[in-house]
Amino acid sequence: MILAADVLYAGMDGLFARALASHLPSKEEVGAVSSSSRGPTEAIIACPNRKDSPLLNFFGICKRLGLSLDRLENATGSAAGASPGMSAMEAYSETKFVSLGYDDDDEEERHHRWRIVAESPTFSSRNKDMIQLFRVRRRDGQAEDARQIRRVGRLQP
Numbered sequence: 001m002i003l004a005a006d007v008l009y010a011g012m013d014g015l016f017a018r019a020l021a022s023h024l025p026s027k028e029e030v031g032a033v034s035s036s037s038r039g040p041t042e043a044i045i046a047c048p049n050r051k052d053s054p055l056l057n058f059f060g061i062c063k064r065l066g067l068s069l070d071r072l073e074n075a076t077g078s079a080a081g082a083s084p085g086m087s088a089m090e091a092y093s094e095t096k097f098v099s100l101g102y103d104d105d106d107e108e109e110r111h112h113r114w115r116i117v118a119e120s121p122t123f124s125s126r127n128k129d130m131i132q133l134f135r136v137r138r139r140d141g142q143a144e145d146a147r148q149i150r151r152v153g154r155l156q157p
Contacts, residue, residue, distance in 0.1 A: 002043035002136075013054040014061050021065040024138045042137045049130040055118035062136065063102055070097035071117060072133040074124045081127025091126050097135050 002023060007016055024041050047055065062069055072080045074095050082091030100117065101110040123130050 001041065004043060005046040006048055007045065008047055008054050008058055010052055010054045013058040017058060017061040017065055017067070020062075020136055021067055021138075024067065024136065042135055045134045045136060047132045047134065049121065049123075049132070053118055055132075056114055059100060059114045059118065066139050067136055068102035068139045069100045070135045070137075071100060072096070072135070073098045076122075076124075078122040078124045079127055079130075079132045080124050081129060081131050081133070083126055083128045086126060102139060 002020070004016075020043055024043065047053075059069060072092075072095055074080045077098070080092060080095040082088065101113050117132070121130075121132060
């Protein structure tokens with residue numbers, strides 16, 4: 001598992017996405033290396049809310065690199081989180097990771113969801129620090145070698 005916090009900054013999001021892609025093997029690659037019952041490697045990223053958030057571009061770059069992201073949400077679809085002094089059980093009960101739609105065929109709907117999560121996310125009342133948690137994994141059938149991608153440029157929305 002890869003853990004990262006506060007690592008996404010404008011202009012550096014592509015580099016971080018490439019680093020993730022190079023360290024997140026597909027299920028097929030994990031199976032070829034080991035017969036363990038553990039699932040594929042995944043990353044958890046904590047991302048504070050920023051006015052200059054690079055999330056929208058980061059989402060698109062991850063899609064190009066064969067990665068998918070899920071956001072930790074509560075029952076109402078707000079970003080789940082904890083307040084200082086709150087127990088993990090209290091803060092994260094009844095939360096789940098929800099896909100940001102990387103496998104959806106409806107590109108317009110996907111971009112709409114990405115834009116909301118990146119530019120105007122909602123936060124649970126417990127999430128006083130307004131931090132979004134994302135799980136990043138390699139998409140099945142998308143075992144592209146990130147080293148083959150020479151330049152990860154900005155994607156147009």
